[in-house]
Amino acid sequence: MEVTQAPARAKRRGPDAPFANQYHAWLRTMVLIRHFEEKAGEAYALGQIGGFCHLYIGQEAVAVGTLAALRPDDYVISAYREHGQALARGMTPRSVMAELFGKATGCSKGKGGSMHLFDASINFMGGHGIVGGQIPLGAGFAFAAKYRGTDQVSLTYFGEAAVNIGSFHEALNMAGLWKLPAIFVIENNGYGMGTALKRASAITELYRRAASYGMPGVEVDGQDVVAVKQATDDAVAHARAGAGPTLLEIKTFRYVGHSMSDAASGTYRSKEELDSSRQRDPIVLLEMRMRELGMLDDDSVKKLEAEVIEEIADAVKFAEESPEPEPGALWTDVYAPATT
Amino acid sequence: MAVLTYRDALNAALREEMHRDENVFLMGEEVAEYNGAYKVSRGLLEEFGPRRVVDTPIAELGFAGIGVGAAMVGLRPVIEMMSMNFALLAIDQIVNAAAKIRYMSGGQIGCPLVMRGPGGAALQLGAQHSQAFESWYAHIPGLKVVMPATPADAKGLLKAAIRDDNPVVFIEGEMLYNMKGEVPDGEYVIPLGRADIKRAGNDVTIICHSKTVAPALNAAKTLSEEGIDAEVIDLRTIRPLDHETILASIARTNRVVVAEEGWGFAGVGAEVVDVIQREAFDALDAPIIRVHQADVPMPYNKHLEKAAKADATKIVAAVHQVCYRN
Ligand SMILES: Cc1ncc(C[n+]2csc(CCOP(=O)(O)OP(=O)(O)O)c2C)c(N)n1
Ligand SMILES: [Mg+2]
Numbered sequence: 001m002e003v004t005q006a007p008a009r010a011k012r013r014g015p016d017a018p019f020a021n022q023y024h025a026w027l028r029t030m031v032l033i034r035h036f037e038e039k040a041g042e043a044y045a046l047g048q049i050g051g052f053c054h055l056y057i058g059q060e061a062v063a064v065g066t067l068a069a070l071r072p073d074d075y076v077i078s079a080y081r082e083h084g085q086a087l088a089r090g091m092t093p094r095s096v097m098a099e100l101f102g103k104a105t106g107c108s109k110g111k112g113g114s115m116h117l118f119d120a121s122i123n124f125m126g127g128h129g130i131v132g133g134q135i136p137l138g139a140g141f142a143f144a145a146k147y148r149g150t151d152q153v154s155l156t157y158f159g160e161a162a163v164n165i166g167s168f169h170e171a172l173n174m175a176g177l178w179k180l181p182a183i184f185v186i187e188n189n190g191y192g193m194g195t196a197l198k199r200a201s202a203i204t205e206l207y208r209r210a211a212s213y214g215m216p217g218v219e220v221d222g223q224d225v226v227a228v229k230q231a232t233d234d235a236v237a238h239a240r241a242g243a244g245p246t247l248l249e250i251k252t253f254r255y256v257g258h259s260m261s262d263a264a265s266g267t268y269r270s271k272e273e274l275d276s277s278r279q280r281d282p283i284v285l286l287e288m289r290m291r292e293l294g295m296l297d298d299d300s301v302k303k304l305e306a307e308v309i310e311e312i313a314d315a316v317k318f319a320e321e322s323p324e325p326e327p328g329a330l331w332t333d334v335y336a337p338a339t340t
Numbered sequence: 341m342a343v344l345t346y347r348d349a350l351n352a353a354l355r356e357e358m359h360r361d362e363n364v365f366l367m368g369e370e371v372a373e374y375n376g377a378y379k380v381s382r383g384l385l386e387e388f389g390p391r392r393v394v395d396t397p398i399a400e401l402g403f404a405g406i407g408v409g410a411a412m413v414g415l416r417p418v419i420e421m422m423s424m425n426f427a428l429l430a431i432d433q434i435v436n437a438a439a440k441i442r443y444m445s446g447g448q449i450g451c452p453l454v455m456r457g458p459g460g461a462a463l464q465l466g467a468q469h470s471q472a473f474e475s476w477y478a479h480i481p482g483l484k485v486v487m488p489a490t491p492a493d494a495k496g497l498l499k500a501a502i503r504d505d506n507p508v509v510f511i512e513g514e515m516l517y518n519m520k521g522e523v524p525d526g527e528y529v530i531p532l533g534r535a536d537i538k539r540a541g542n543d544v545t546i547i548c549h550s551k552t553v554a555p556a557l558n559a560a561k562t563l564s565e566e567g568i569d570a571e572v573i574d575l576r577t578i579r580p581l582d583h584e585t586i587l588a589s590i591a592r593t594n595r596v597v598v599a600e601e602g603w604g605f606a607g608v609g610a611e612v613v614d615v616i617q618r619e620a621f622d623a624l625d626a627p628i629i630r631v632h633q634a635d636v637p638m639p640y641n642k643h644l645e646k647a648a649k650a651d652a653t654k655i656v657a658a659v660h661q662v663c664y665r666n
Contacts, residue, residue, distance in 0.1 A: 075413065077409075106446075107446070108444060108445050108446035108448070109446030109447070110446070111443055111444060111446050112444045112445065112446060116444040116445070118444065118445035118446065118448050118449060119448070120445065120448040120449050123413075125409075125412060125413075125449065126441070126444065126445060126449070128436075128437070129436075130432060130436045130437075133405070133432060133433065133436055133437060134437075135405070136401065136402050136403075136404070136405020136406050136408070136409060136433060137405055137406075137408055137409035137412065137433075137437060138409060139402075139405070139406050139409060140405060140406040140407060140408060140409015140410040140411075140412070140413075141409050141410070141412070141413050142409075143406050143409065143410050144409070144410040144413045144414065144415050147365065147391065147410070147415060148415075154409075166401055166402075167401055167402065167405060167432075169402075170397075170399035170401055170402025170403075170405075171402050171405060171406070173397060173399065173402070174396065174397065174399065174402055174403065174406060177397070332447065333442050333443045333445075333446060333447035334442065334443055334481050334482055335442070335482065335484075335506050336442065336450055336452075336504075336505030336506050
């Protein structure tokens with residue numbers, strides 16, 4: 001048997017050259033997610049979006065950096081804080097916003113909602129609402145890829161609070177045991193609802209948990225989209241080569257409350273802590289880098305903002321004007337259509 | 341037609357379906373090298389290799405979830421649970437994922453999975469190993485629940501379950517595995533959702549499934565000696581429930597006993613009774629009587645266990661009651 005790779009902290013490496021041509025696209029997607037989420041928050045306050053709604057503001061570089069490393073035929077699955085990942089994977093703001101509005105034109109025909117965004121055409125296998133429940137499913141996609149002998153990989157997102165639930169342990173053990181082509185991404189935003197990581201996990205360097213499962217574990221700066229992309233590239237290459245899964249602990253911040261019914265700061269985290277977390281904003285960091293490289297100036301930032309604002313406004317309008325599901329939709333999609 | 345045990349009928353169904361469809365694989369604890377805790381998978385590792393007959397760690401939630409994930413992307417996993425008691429650890433994946441993926445995704449993604457294994461009591465296994473959970477799964481829209489009572493049904497229904505595009509919970513019985521019966525060779529597929537009249541009769545309908553079918557047939561024999569001609573309906577599929585066969589029988593017999601292995605409270609029989617009172621109220625000549633496990637955890641002591649279980653004697657007594665005979 002192979003020796004377990006020592007867990008590591010990922011160092012941002014090398015010059016920008018290999019990726020610089022993608023910076024514009026990444027910046028645009030991050031800005032798009034930020035505006036989308038802000039608008040979703042407004043629509044929620046207006047009662048246009050119902051139920052639980054968890055925003056991704058502050059975490060944009062995680063979705064954008066990880067998904068930049070995947071191929072279209074790879075699989076992606078996430079928890080309920082998945083608007084940003086759905087958009088970064090290529091779902092349109094229209095189809096996501098319409099789903100949040102519960103409309104028939106939404107990606108899940110209005111039957112999923114904020115927590116259950118699906119798009120089978122791009123292998124976006126859903127947002128899932130039971131903490132940790134999606135982790136075995138993600139391992140299952142990797143199992144299927146290996147079973148079929150393809151070189152697809154499966155990437156599974158979950159919050160840092162999910163590492164304490166049994167499904168994490170069971171799925172990672174089997175993924176490590178069977179060397180499944182999987183990438184497990186802990187989005188460590190420091191909190192599960194109001195519980196700080198150190199109040200929930202016996203160790204707080206979560207990447208070290210990988211050692212139990214015979215896979216590399218890597219700590220990544222989740223505010224730096226380039227570092228995220230590099231770390232994910234390594235994990236993807238490892239998986240495609242047949243060397244098995246990787247656990248990425250991507251450290252990030254959620255600027256907002258746990259869900260729309262929760263204040264950004266309060267009893268469990270102070271205003272000061274929240275403010276200091278905003279010092280390393282993923283969008284600002286990439287903008288600064290691009291300006292240093294002479295790739296961005298005030299005009300191009302303004303132009304980008306204007307485009308994105310228009311795109312989101314269009315998505316909201318589309319969602320508002322879209323029809324409600326037909327009453328008959330209640331009864332469809334429970335079972336597969338009868339075949340003979 | 342060959343005479344096979346229920347166990348070997350299941351084995352034949354698995355083997356045939358694995359030959360027929362490369363996407364079908366078997367996964368679970370002890371299914372491969374050990375040949376299955378109850379030997380249902382005997383010889384399959386040898387025939388299909390470790391890629392398609394996969395031993396797992398003891399991690400019911402985890403491997404059920406891996407099965408659900410594999411099914412979401414087009415494989416057809418057969419997930420063996422060593423016992424349905426242990427499937428409680430996996431029920432989150434079955435209820436919260438498998439049963440809902442199609443609906444939550446607006447019809448984009450399905451889950452053609454079979455979760456199978458023995459349910460209910462055997463002999464003196466005690467409270468944690470003797471439970472019948474079919475009503476738990478039958479409660480869930482999006483799932484199908486199938487429970488064969490004979491070797492032929494075991495084969496025909498398992499083949500249909502594997503070919504079904506929905507998640508199917510397929511519950512066998514430890515006490516059924518050794519049962520022998522004639523089983524059609526080769527392509528024998530029984531459509532899901534159809535009950536079977538195991539004995540035709542005109543005076544009373546006994547509705548049962550799985551391990552209560554044999555005692556119901558024994559009860560019918562006893563009753564025929566008394567001049568009561570009982571019809572025995574084996575539900576075979578709990579969900580979707582075959583209303584038609586049930587109602588057609590009651591229209592003739594006007595009297596009903598519903599027997600099941602599990603507890604009565606919110607059990608399968610409760611649903612059957614509800615269907616009958618709504619659809620066939622005027623056909624009834626007597627209140628329906630249910631026979632089921634005593635409302636207690638299963639005791640270990642063999643006399644107490646016998647007292648707790650539904651059996652032929654209790655079914656006969658229930659028939660007497662609905663026929664107003666004593
Ligand atoms: C099994 C389960 N228990 C509890 C909940 C309620 N709940 C929803 S989100 C959440 C916190 C999860 O935090 P984390 O995994 O860190 O993700 P984040 O919200 O930070 O993205 C809890 C307790 C749930 N959805 N599922
Ligand atoms: Mg968190």
